[in-house]
Amino acid sequence: MSRLIVHLLPLMLPFLLYGLYIWHVKRSGKDGPEATPWFWLAAIGMVLMILSFVVYGAFFGETLGDYAPARFEDGRVVPGRIGQ
Template structure:
């Protein structure tokens, strides 16, 4: 689960890292607040778009299995606990 969260954080930060790289390439300071201020909205929206697109693609292309969680149930008067198959 931690890997998935870190992966989404990395995907969200891609536009910010790309912009910082562009600032370095253009010989501007990536630490200057004036360079970042006009771009915050675009960078956040681009990051959100990348994260949502990755989640949609994962949902569409993920491997489906018939196995999964079997909820608890009564069988012959006894409670059979839930389990994973």
């Protein structure tokens, strides 16, 4: 669930910021923009989401190596591990 939030938040961030901007403009009594820039909000969100994939993969990615599954040895369970 946390990975989902980590990757969806950057996608939603431009829309949330635009919503705060519109709320602030309406609250101050000024006229807001005539049209919502949906394409640019979505494009910026996609770029941020792709960057989150790159950053997550670069810094928090899987370690390289072969996976040795958990096994039952001498009456006890030996946990799985990733070895070189």
